[in-house]
Every structure is written in structure tokens, then in C-alpha cells.
Amino acid sequence: xxxxxxxxxxxxxxxxxxxxxxxxxxxxxxxxxxxxxxxxxxxxxxxxxxxxxxxxxxxxxxxxxxxxxxxxxxxxxxxxxxxxxxxxxxxxxxxxxxxxxxxxxxxxxxxxxxxxxxxxxxxxxxxxxxxxxxxxxxxxxxxxxxxxxxxxxxxxxxxxxxxxxxxxxxxxxxxxxxxxxxxxxxxxxxxxxxxxxxxxxxxxxxxxxxxxxxxxxxxxxxxxxxxxxxxxxxxxxxxxxxxxxxxxxxxxxxxxxxxxxxxxxxxxxxxxxxxxxxxxxxxxxxxxxxxxxxxxxxxxxxxxxxxxxxxxxxxxxxxxxxxxxxxxxxxxxxxxxxxxxxxxxxxxxxxxxxxxxxxxxxxxxxxxxxxxxxxxxxxxxxxxxxxxxxxxxxxxxxxxxxxxxxxxxxxxxxxxxxxxxxxxxxxxxxxxxxxxxxxxxxxxxxxxxxxxxxxxxxxxxxxxxxxxxxxxxxxxxxxxxxxxxxxxxxxxxxxxxxxxxxxxxxxxxxxxxxxxxxxxxxxxxxxxxxxxxxxxxxxxx
Amino acid sequence: xxxxxxxxxxxxxxxxxxxxxxxxxxxxxxxxxxxxxxxxxxxxxxxxxxxxxxxxxxxxxxxxxxxxxxxxxxxxxxxxxxxxxxxxxxxxxxxxxxxxxxxxxxxxxxxxxxxxxxxxxxxxxxxxxxxxxxxxxxxxxxxxxxxxxxxxxxxxxxxxxxxxxxxxxxxxxxxxxxxxxxxxxxxxxxxxxxxxxxxxxxxxxxxxxxxxxxxxxxxxxxxxxxxxxxxxxxxxxxxxxxxxxxxxxxxxxxxxxxxxxxx
Amino acid sequence: xxxxxxxxxxxxxxxxxxxxxxxxxxxxxxxxxxxxxxxxxxxxxxxxxxxxxxxxxxxxxxxxxxxxxxxxxxxxxxxxxxxxxxxxxxxxxxxxxxxxxxxxxxxxxxxxxxxxxxxxxxxxxxxxxxxxxxxxxxxxxxxxxxxxxxxxxxxxxxxxxxxxxxxxxxxxxxxxxxxxxxxxxxx
Numbered sequence: 005x006x007x008x009x010x011x012x013x014x015x016x017x018x019x020x021x022x023x024x025x026x027x028x029x030x031x032x033x034x035x036x037x038x039x040x041x042x043x044x045x046x047x048x049x050x051x052x053x054x055x056x057x058x059x060x061x062x063x064x065x066x067x068x069x070x071x072x073x074x075x076x077x078x079x080x081x082x083x084x085x086x087x088x089x090x091x092x093x094x095x096x097x098x099x100x101x102x103x104x105x106x107x108x109x110x111x112x113x114x115x116x117x118x119x120x121x122x123x124x125x126x127x128x129x130x131x132x133x134x135x136x137x138x139x140x141x142x143x144x145x146x147x148x149x150x151x152x153x154x155x156x157x158x159x160x161x162x163x164x165x166x167x168x169x170x171x172x173x174x175x176x177x178x179x180x181x182x183x184x185x186x187x188x189x190x191x192x193x194x195x196x197x198x199x200x201x202x203x204x205x206x207x208x209x210x211x212x213x214x215x216x217x218x219x220x221x222x223x224x225x226x227x228x229x230x231x232x233x234x235x236x237x238x239x240x241x242x243x244x245x246x247x248x249x250x251x252x253x254x255x256x257x258x259x260x261x262x263x264x265x266x267x268x269x270x271x272x273x274x275x276x277x278x279x280x281x282x283x284x285x286x287x288x289x290x291x292x293x294x295x296x297x298x299x300x301x302x303x304x305x306x307x308x309x310x311x312x313x314x315x316x317x318x319x320x321x322x323x324x325x326x327x328x329x330x331x332x333x334x335x336x337x338x339x340x341x342x343x344x345x346x347x348x349x350x351x352x353x354x355x356x357x358x359x360x361x362x363x364x365x366x367x368x369x370x371x372x373x374x375x376x377x378x379x380x381x382x383x384x385x386x387x388x389x390x391x392x393x394x395x396x397x398x399x400x401x402x403x404x405x406x407x408x409x410x411x412x413x414x415x416x417x418x419x420x421x422x423x424x425x426x427x428x429x430x431x432x433x434x435x436x437x438x439x440x441x442x443x444x445x446x447x448x449x450x451x452x453x454x455x456x457x458x459x460x461x462x463x464x465x466x467x468x469x470x471x472x473x474x475x476x477x478x479x480x481x482x483x484x485x486x487x488x489x490x491x492x493x494x495x496x497x498x499x500x501x502x503x504x505x506x507x508x509x510x511x512x513x514x515x516x517x518x519x520x521x522x523x524x525x526x527x528x529x530x531x532x533x534x535x536x537x538x539x540x541x542x543x544x545x
Numbered sequence: 546x547x548x549x550x551x552x553x554x555x556x557x558x559x560x561x562x563x564x565x566x567x568x569x570x571x572x573x574x575x576x577x578x579x580x581x582x583x584x585x586x587x588x589x590x591x592x593x594x595x596x597x598x599x600x601x602x603x604x605x606x607x608x609x610x611x612x613x614x615x616x617x618x619x620x621x622x623x624x625x626x627x628x629x630x631x632x633x634x635x636x637x638x639x640x641x642x643x644x645x646x647x648x649x650x651x652x653x654x655x656x657x658x659x660x661x662x663x664x665x666x667x668x669x670x671x672x673x674x675x676x677x678x679x680x681x682x683x684x685x686x687x688x689x690x691x692x693x694x695x696x697x698x699x700x701x702x703x704x705x706x707x708x709x710x711x712x713x714x715x716x717x718x719x720x721x722x723x724x725x726x727x728x729x730x731x732x733x734x735x736x737x738x739x740x741x742x743x744x745x746x747x748x749x750x751x752x753x754x755x756x757x758x759x760x761x762x763x764x765x766x767x768x769x770x771x772x773x774x775x776x777x778x779x780x781x782x783x784x785x786x787x788x789x790x791x792x793x794x795x796x797x798x799x800x801x802x803x804x805x806x807x808x
Numbered sequence: 809x810x811x812x813x814x815x816x817x818x819x820x821x822x823x824x825x826x827x828x829x830x831x832x833x834x835x836x837x838x839x840x841x842x843x844x845x846x847x848x849x850x851x852x853x854x855x856x857x858x859x860x861x862x863x864x865x866x867x868x869x870x871x872x873x874x875x876x877x878x879x880x881x882x883x884x885x886x887x888x889x890x891x892x893x894x895x896x897x898x899x900x901x902x903x904x905x906x907x908x909x910x911x912x913x914x915x916x917x918x919x920x921x922x923x924x925x926x927x928x929x930x931x932x933x934x935x936x937x938x939x940x941x942x943x944x945x946x947x948x949x950x951x952x953x954x955x956x957x958x959x960x961x962x963x964x965x966x967x968x969x970x971x972x973x974x975x976x977x978x979x980x981x982x983x984x985x986x987x988x989x990x991x992x993x994x995x
Contacts, residue, residue, distance in 0.1 A: 048748045122962075247826055278581065293830075354844035356847045361933075430928030434960075435966060437734055438734075445735070493822070537920075605860055606860065733968070734969075734970055737902055742964075743964035743965030751963075783901075784898060
């Protein structure tokens with residue numbers, strides 16, 4: 005049973021509220037730079053909006069979802085109240101204060117540096133301090149997750165850690181370590197300049213630090229979705245989880261190899277040696293492994309559900325699946341988008357193919373498809389699944405839920421496929437304005453226009469999502485029953501100690517980080533003459 | 546099972562995981578740092594150590610190529626944001642004394658149709674750079690050249706301090722207030738004209754870009770035309786010539802009168 | 809497979825299928841990585857081999873990026889080196905002139921913030937990070953015009969940072985080199 009309902013609900017409501025606002029900003033950005041609308045005339049508004057959209061969608065929204073879901077998992081999987089509730093509220097408070105502190109200068113146009121910071125551009129120090137507070141708040145969650153698991157293990161020696169909690173803590177540890185890169189960049193490089201203690205900054209080193217965070221943060225966003233794949237979906241569609249130990253191995257693989265691969269974002273950067281680019285590229289290939297394993301396990305779990313429902317033959321089980329169940333729809337859409345996004349990711353991963361699409365609109369399409377598509381649709385599914393247990397009121401608008409998920413899926417495809425296409429044509433990303441009357445850009449006008457309509461669909465879907473939740477909040481009280489996670493078809497009675505804890509995997513994670521990042525960072529730190537003057541944004545000198 | 550030890554060679558998970566990870570990392574390092582540099586046919590290395598170092602990213606200074614024919618002198622001023630930001634009172638005072646000889650042309654009294662720029666409240670870095678360029682003969686002007694030639698480095702810093710310290714007198718020549726022209730707010734992207742406002746105030750300010758509000762429209766127009774024709778070429782790496790040469794005469798007029806009419 | 813199977817035997821089958829799938833996954837990944845490595849070596853599209861540094865604040869005063877040295881230069885070995893500077897918010901030269909069917913090396917750096925260097929319709933795509941020099945080898949097959957936008961957010965005027973690349977016939981280019989040391993197509 006959940007004893008921290010208010011805590012979890014607070015996280016989810018805040019997460020989805022800021023998500024809704026950032027969604028509107030995103031749609032507005034697509035509209036104003038499309039051929040549909042006369043130009044807004046002030047490019048600064050656009051970059052301000054991109055900064056807000058990215059900061060909210062990249063840092064605040066997924067962090068709150070992971071935190072809220074993590075607290076819920078801890079209580080539901082370990083079947084005991086959360087230890088450290090007061091600390092959890094403190095963490096939540098820090099995220100709130102941090103988000104507000106970051107968003108005020110952004111909305112005033114004092115920090116239009118985009119959520120990727122881009123030093124030597126330097127904005128208001130409050131923007132960076134706000135981000136730091138959000139991260140510190142999430143680190144409280146990281147610590148609480150490990151603490152709760154530790155206490156449970158002490159009380160249950162030798163028992164297998166429930167899969168949901170195992171995955172949840174793996175995700176929290178991954179975040180704890182991957183956030184270090186951006187934290188180093190902010191604390192050692194950007195903040196001293198933003199606060200006026202220094203006037204120069206090594207932009208190349210900053211980009212290396214940021215890449216440490218930037219890739220694995222996607223896996224942190226992904227974790228709640230993967231946890232839902234393994235521990236919610238099989239149960240929700242009336243099946244069983246195909247394999248418990250394969251699930252553990254997948255999460256362990258994410259923990260070990262998701263992080264020391266970030267330099268693939270810097271394939272074309274002049275400050276990193278070609279050898280390290282190759283090493284990161286090779287390890288990036290490896291990170292496809294846990295996803296391929298997951299696809300297999302979840303499809304096999306769905307097959308179990310289909311056969312339990314009477315499906316026969318090699319494909320008959322597909323027809324027998326509960327297609328009117330929103331959870332079935334969500335996971336299907338998520339997989340389709342993950343498939344397309346993953347295929348695009350394999351292209352980004354190789355230096356040679358990356359050269360034709362690096363930093364174009366393709367990349368925007370890629371991560372919107374993975375994050376906004378495959379991951380966020382699972383956030384919706386998680387909310388739908390948990391809501392009755394959080395509010396004590398049933399969500400009954402199944403038709404609305406289906407419509408919402410369909411719209412999100414179609415909207416995301418219509419938005420991102422044209423982006424991929426114009427990216428191949430060489431359309432640069434993050435520009436406030438494109439002159440489509442120019443003959444060289446004219447071929448991009450139609451795809452860009454189409455994608456705007458995808459954006460409209462996403463806004464409608466987002467609105468429907470709130471309608472579903474609010475209708476749920478207004479419904480009469482109904483006992484939701486005991487919450488349970490999926491049961492493996494062969495539930496483990498004991499698991500090897502290696503798959504029941506993290507020590508070995510943390511050693512490997514940190515070891516690989518040192519191998520892959522140690523020298524590039526040390527070498528740039530040692531370079532004396534590459535610090536460049538800061539360029540202040542939004543403020544008069 | 547709770548007694549099962551993990552960090553021991555007899556634990557198969559430990560040995561396999563460690564072996565696979567270390568093996569993969571070693572293979573990737575071997576491939577990236579040793580094999581690949583040699584697989585690139587057009588690279589010459591002085592030995593294996595050189596190849597490994599270059600692949601690892603050990604840096605070297607870019608080779609200096611001496612330009613053989615110098616076509617025209619360009620500015621030698623290093624511009625950074627926050628330069629000359631905190632002048633001392635003594636510097637401002639000395640600058641004020643020096644500025645007595647400048648006041649005939651650069652006082653704000655007759656700015657409306659003046660061909661001379663209005664300097665009160667201008668950024669110190671801008672004043673300093675222009676004086677420096679006049680003195681070096683990079684920016685050519687029959688009146689300013691001789692004046693600047695007589696100035697020392699400290700004189701230029703002091704003059705910059707003084708003029709940036711002077712309050713800007715609100716312009717007394719407000720125009721019809723036609724609103725911001727497109728060239729100022731949006732530029733013309735495909736002609737490589739960014740918005741004037743992104744460097745000269747109104748949206749953002751770039752180090753070394755002068756404040757233009759309230760400036761003499763005649764002066765602004767003359768300078769834009771000089772940049773366009775490359776008669777003036779002391780802008781670092783052509784940053785202003787790139788823009789001015791692609792502006793239409795109408796856009797030059799609009800930008801000049803817009804900034805002149807701003808308070 | 810049904811759930812009524814003997815539990816232990818089922819678990820063994822499940823583990824075997826899983827292992828097979830894991831092998832297939834690994835094979836897929838090895839194949840993809842191998843293809844990338846092969847293409848890199850045989851088509852000579854590799855990352856820049858050396859890290860080179862250059863002080864962004866003095867690019868215009870000394871070194872290879874001074875104004876009079878920017879543009880296309882014919883090298884003694886018949887190749888062409890094109891030097892460019894990126895700054896808020898333009899590339900200098902604003903229009904790059906290059907010959908077709910000639911080995912070309914672009915060398916560029918940034919004078920202030922991070923910029924992007926992308927020539928549409930080609931695989932030329934790199935970052936310009938202040939403090940460092942980017943070098944990209946390329947060969948254009950045929951004459952034509954390309955747009956060259958900055959593809960990294962570099963400030964409020966980013967959307968206005970577009971340069972042009974003009975690829976001309978090799979003979980015409982060589983004829984021009986006798987009159988000018990550094991070639992550009994800036995009008």
C-alpha cells in the first residue's frame with residue numbers, strides 16, 4: 005500500500021503541469037518558424053522559449069517523474085513505508101525552488117543560452133543555480149532509494165530484490181553518476197564566470213563535461229519507461245514477465261555502458277582525439293544490447309498474454325492481445341517509436357553517417373521520437389496505471405485514454421518524420437527563422453508545415469491527458485485494490501549475488517568512465533591557452 | 546546465498562563481467578588509438594608514439610602561415626567582453642581633461658545633423674578600440690588621425706573611461722516613432738544579415754559593438770556605406786563589412802534613422 | 809509453450825531461447841560496428857586526426873586566420889586550403905570559392921563562441937569551438953552552389969548566420985589563382 009500518496013502525487017502533478025506548459029511552448033516554436041505564420045520579428049523570444057522548453061522537458065519534467073515513480077516503487081515493491089519522507093519532501097522543495105529560480109531569468113530573457121548551456125555564452129547565474137538545485141534535489145532521491153533498499157536488504161537477507169526496485173535503484177545510481185558531468189561543468193566552469201569571479205572559460209572542456217551527462221541522461225529519462233515495460237505492462241495486459249534475470253541484466257547493462265559513451269555527441273568537435281571518438285562509438289554500439297534484450301523479453305511477455313487469452317498459431321496471439329486496453333496501446337506505440345528512434349540512433353552512432361546529419365533538424369527529430377515519443381507515452385501509461393492507487397478514484401474514461409495515446413503517437417510521428425527528412429537536406433536546428441522563400445530552402449517548406457500539424461495533435465493529446473486525470477480526480481471514491489507488479493513466469497527464488505546488488509556494476513561503470521573520459525578531461529585541463537573570454541547574454545556589459 | 550562473495554576470482558559473474566568489460570575496453574582502445582591512425586592513408590606520423598598521441602588528442606598549436614602580401618592594415622585590438630569595465634576615478638578625471646580638445650565635434654549639442662558621432666555614454670571598449678585603430682592608421686580620418694597619433698595607450702584608456710562615464714543625454718530629436726524596421730529586429734538571414742538588435746542593443750549586446758541609440762543619423766549612414774564599400778575596414782574579421790555590403794540603401798536608411806530616433 | 813509445462817523444464821527452455829536471442833543481438837551490433845569501421849577506413853571519412861589550438865581573441869592579429877589569409881589558397885601540391893573564421897554572426901569570407909574535382913581542406917576556427925560549420929548537400933559538418941582549429945578534408949565532384957548555415961546556437965543573431973559556397977570548374981579556378989593569392993566569391 006502507498007503511504008506516501010501525497011508525495012508521489014505532488015511530484016506527478018508538478019511534472020505534468022510543467023510538461024503541459026513546455027508542450028505549448030514547443031508547439032508555438034514550431035508554428036512561428038514555419039511558413040504558416042508571418043515571422044514573430046524578435047528572434048530573442050524564440051531562443052528564450054527554446055531555453056525554457058528544453059530546461060523543463062530535459063531536466064525538470066523527467067526528473068520529477070523518475071522521483072515520484074521511484075518513491076511509489078519503493079513503497080509498492082518493498083511493501084513498506086518510505087524511509088526518509090521528510091527528506092523526500094525536502095528534495096521536492098529543492099526541485100520546485102530550483103525550477104522557479106531557473107525559469108525567472110529565462111522568462112526575462114536573461115539566460116537565453118538553451119538548456120545545453122553552450123559556454124562561452126553565459127547567462128544569469130540564477131539560471132545555473134536553479135539547475136544545480138534541481139539536480140541536488142534529485143540527488144536526495146538517489147540517496148533515499150539506496151537507503152530504502154539497503155534497509156530492506158538488511159531485514160531480508162538473501163531474498164531477491166523485487167525487480168521493480170532493482171531497476172529503480174539502478175536508474176537512480178545511473179543518474180547520480182551521470183549528473184556529475186554537468187555538475188562539474190556548472191560548478192567549476194560556468195558559475196565562477198556567471199558570478200564574476202572569472203572572465204574566461206574553456207569551451208572545449210565544458211563540452212566534454214556536458215557530454216558525460218548528455219547521453220546517459222536519456223537513459224535516466226528512459227528508466228521509468230523500461231521499468232514500466234518490465235513490471236507493469238505484462239500484468240496490465242494479462243500476461244506474465246518472460247524472464248526476471250534477463251530484465252536484471254538489461255538494467256545492469258544500462259548502468260555500466262550508458263554513461264561512458266557521451267563523446268559520440270562530440271564526433272565533430274575539434275578538441276577531442278579521434279581515438280577516443282572511436283572508443284565511445286564502439287561502446288555506443290553496445291548500449292543497443294539492453295534495448296534489443298528488452299524488446300525480446302517484452303514481446304515474449306506479450307505473447308504469453310496473447311496465448312493466455314486464447315491466441316493460437318505463430319501470429320494468432322497478436323490478434324488476441326487486449327487492444328482496447330490503453331496499456332497495450334501505450335507499449336505498442338512506445339515500441340514502434342523506439343524502433344524508429346533506435347534505428348536513427350544507430351545512424352547517429354557511426355561517425356561516417358553522423359557527418360551528414362550532425363546537429364541538423366534530424367537530431368531534433370531523433371530525440372523527440374525517443375524521449376517525447378517512446379518515453380513520454382510510457383510516462384502517460386505509468387500515470388494511468390498508478391492514478392487510481394494514488395487518488396483512490398478510478399480512471400474510467402478508457403475511450404479518452406485511447407484517443408489520447410493514439411493522438412500522441414500519430415502526432416509524434418507526424419512531427420518527427422519530416423524533421424528527419426529536412427535534417428538530411430541539411431536544415432540546421434534551433435534557428436528562430438528560416439526564409440522559405442529562398443529557392444534553396446523551398447523544398448523544406450512543406451515538410452516543416454506538415455510537422456506543425458503534428459505539433460497541434462500533440463497539444464490536443466496533452467489536453468486530453470489532463471482531461472482524463474482531472475475527470476479521475478472528480479470521480480467518486482473507489483477502492484483500487486492491492487497494487488502489484490508483473491510476476492515473472494518463473495519467479496526467482498534466489499538470484500546470484502551479482503544480480504541482486506550493484507557493487508560490481510558500479511565499479512565497472514566508474515572504471516569505464518575513467519578509461520573513456522579520464523585522459524580527454526585531464527589533457528584539456530592541462531591545456532593552458534584554450535580558455536576563451538565569456539560572452540554574456542541578455543545583460544548589458 | 547548471502548554468504549556468496551562477489552569480488553573473488555571464484556565468482557563466475559565477477560570474472561566474466563570484469564573480463565568482458567576490460568576486454569572490450571582494451572579492444573576499443575587498441576582499435577581507436579593504434580590501428581585507426583595507421584589505417585588513415587593520408588596521415589604521416591613520426592612513429593607509433595606520435596600516432597597514439599594524436600589519436601588521444603594531445604594538442605599542438607595551429608601552424609603559423611605567414612601571409613605574404615598584406616593588402617590593407619587591419620585592427621590589432623583584442624576585444625573581450627568586460628574589458629575596461631571598472632575605470633578608476635583618476636582615469637576618468639584625466640580622460641575629462643583630455644576630452645576638452647574633443648568637445649568641439651563630439652559634444653551632444655548639435656547632434657541631429659552632425660557628421661560626428663555622439664560619444665557620451667558610449668562603451669569604453671568601443672572608444673578605446675576606435676582611438677587605437679585611428680592611431681594605427683587602420684581607420685582613416687583626416688581629423689581623427691592626427692589627434693589619435695598624439696595619444697598614449699593610457700590616454701586612450703582614460704578617454705574611454707571618461708566618455709563611458711558621461712551620462713547619455715536623452716535625445717531631443719525623437720522622430721515619428723515608426724516602430725522597429727525589419728532589418729533591425731529580424732535582419733535578412735539568407736543574405737547573412739543578422740538583426741542589428743542582436744549586437745547593438747535592443748535584443749543583445751556584443752563586445753565591441755557600439756551603442757547606437759541617439760547617434761547622429763548622418764554619421765550612422767556614412768559609416769554603414771563606408772563598411773559596405775570597404776572604405777572602412779577596421780572591423781575585426783570583417784564582421785561589419787559582411788553585413789553592410791549586403792544591406793540595401795533603403796535598409797541602411799531605415800537602420801540609421803531608427804537608431805537615431807531611439808532615446 | 810504453455811504455462812502448464814513443467815516449471816523447471818520451462819525455465820531451461822526460456823533461458824536457452826533468451827541466450828540465443830542475446831547472441832543474435834550481439835551479432836547485429838558487431839556487424840553494425842564493423843560496417844562503420846570498414847566504411848571509415850575505406851572511404852577515408854575519419855575524425856580530425858590532430859587537436860590543434862588557436863587563441864580566438866588574436867585570430868585577426870597573427871597566425872593563419874588573419875584577414876588577408878582567409879579564403880582559398882592553392883597549395884604547391886595542387887590541393888586547395890580554405891581558411892575561414894566564424895564569429896557572431898557571420899563567416900568570413902562570406903562566400904567560399906572552391907574548385908571541383910580537387911582535394912580541399914577546410915580549416916576554420918571561431919573568434920568568440922561555439923559555431924557550427926555545415927555545407928548543405930555534402931558531408932562537411934563540424935563544430936567550431938573557440939580555442940581550437942577544425943580541419944575537414946573534402947572533394948567536390950561537380951560545380952554548384954551550396955548554402956553554409958551555422959548549425960549551432962551562437963546567440964540571438966544565430967538565425968542570420970548563413971554563408972555561401974560556390975564550387976566552380978577547376979580550370980576556371982586555377983586561372984583566377986594567378987591574379988589573386990586568396991580567392992573568395994564575396995561580391
